[in-house]
Amino acid sequence: MTSTEEKATAAATGASATERFRTDKQHTADTSPERVSLLARELLEAVHGIIRKHDVTYPEYDALKAWLIQVGADGEWPLFLDVFVEHVVEEVASATREGSKGTIEGPFYAPGSPEFGAEATLPMRDGEPGTPLVFHGQVRAVDGTPLGGAEVDIWHCDDAGYYAQFAPGLPEWNLRGRITADADGRFRIHTIQPAPYQIPTDGATGALIRSAGWHAWRPAHLHMKVSAAGYQLITTQLYFPGDPHNDDDIASAVKPELMLDPRPAADGHGVDVEYDYVLDPA
Ligand code: MBD
Ligand code: FE
Numbered sequence: 382m383t384s385t386e387e388k389a390t391a392a393a394t395g396a397s398a399t400e401r402f403r404t405d406k407q408h409t410a411d412t413s414p415e416r417v418s419l420l421a422r423e424l425l426e427a428v429h430g431i432i433r434k435h436d437v438t439y440p441e442y443d444a445l446k447a448w449l450i451q452v453g454a455d456g457e458w459p460l461f462l463d464v465f466v467e468h469v470v471e472e473v474a475s476a477t478r479e480g481s482k483g484t485i486e487g488p489f490y491a492p493g494s495p496e497f498g499a500e501a502t503l504p505m506r507d508g509e510p511g512t513p514l515v516f517h518g519q520v521r522a523v524d525g526t527p528l529g530g531a532e533v534d535i536w537h538c539d540d541a542g543y544y545a546q547f548a549p550g551l552p553e554w555n556l557r558g559r560i561t562a563d564a565d566g567r568f569r570i571h572t573i574q575p576a577p578y579q580i581p582t583d584g585a586t587g588a589l590i591r592s593a594g595w596h597a598w599r600p601a602h603l604h605m606k607v608s609a610a611g612y613q614l615i616t617t618q619l620y621f622p623g624d625p626h627n628d629d630d631i632a633s634a635v636k637p638e639l640m641l642d643p644r645p646a647a648d649g650h651g652v653d654v655e656y657d658y659v660l661d662p663a
Contacts, residue, residue, distance in 0.1 A: 389548040391584025395456030397547045398488040402459050405492055451585040459488040461586045468633040471616075479523050480659035482638040483615045487604065489544040490536060494554050499563035502571040503535070504554045511540030511573030513651030516619075520566040520607060520658045527566035528660060531609035534559045537575040537602070574652065577601045577624060580631060590631070599632050600624035612660035619656055 412420075431437070452461055467485040475483050495504055520531035536557040538544045545555035556575075562568045580597040581587055590597045601621050608614040618634060619641050620627055627635050643652040 389543060391581030391587060392455045394547050394581055395460060395584060398459040399456035448585055455584040457584050457586045463488045464632045478661050480661045481615055482636050483617045484634040484636060486616045489547050491546050494557040494559050496559045498561060500569040501560050503556050503558045505556060509573055514572050514574045515646055515653045517569040518656045520562050523659055523661055528609040529564040529566055531562040531566055532559055533568050534606040536604045538578055540573060540576050542576045542578045575601050577626060597631060598626040599630050600626040607658045609660055611663055613663055
């Protein structure tokens with residue numbers, strides 16, 4: 382790395398994730414004062430209970446305060462919350478859905494990626510490092526109807542674990558794209574296999590992970606949002622068998638239904654994976 386190259390620091394990644402959240406997401410909920418009171422009170426009571434149960438000291442209280450301040454300074458609230466909390470929100474939100482399993486979105490989605498037809502190669506650099514991956518499948522409704530024109534909005538990190546727009550030096554839309562399925566709901570995406578992802582170790586989230594003696598890894602994964610007019614959008618991820626962290630993902634986002642079954646590619650270069658999605662009516 383040359384001295385002019387910016388490094389993928391936790392603070393730079395966090396600042397990008399925080400900015401994305403502020404730009405893309407709704408920041409208010411239709412929550413009554415009674416419900417705000419209930420949720421805030423029970424959260425605080427849970428904290429009080431832990432302090433009493435474990436005789437938390439003033440030095441520990443001040444260390445917590447300093448750490449919370451640093452999470453904000455590093456822009457890591459999106460990272461911290463998505464890694465440690467979002468999986469339960471997703472579990473509750475999807476409890477009554479019948480179709481394909483979803484899982485967490487995480488902090489690195491960027492809306493508005495380039496659009497492609499049913500067979501496409503994701504934007505990538507010349508000689509993009511990594512194992513070639515062909516990912517294909519079909520989008521159907523729960524009743525089996527193929528959903529022609531469904532959209533697969535896919536994003537993933539590169540072979541070094543970096544996400545475009547959240548690490549410096551990558552083309553804006555590297556390994557991100559929106560694929561429109563054909564009339565039969567089928568799609569075929571040419572990309573490379575993502576690497577396992579390590580949470581930035583030099584920020585506040587990394588400091589907690591280190592202090593607690595945890596590891597910082599997510600298994601290799603593809604992210605996608607799959608949608609079709611008149612159906613519920615699903616946000617999900619797909620995983621590769623054999624990854625050492627499939628069983629202890631730091632973000633608790635792996636489900637058995639989301640495991641791919643890679644085969645050698647027909648042309649002998651890289652791997653071929655097939656996955657079909659089933660969407661619930663809106
Ligand atoms: C990721 O790549 C990710 O998917 C999540 C959920 C959290 C941190 C990094
Ligand atoms: Fe990810």
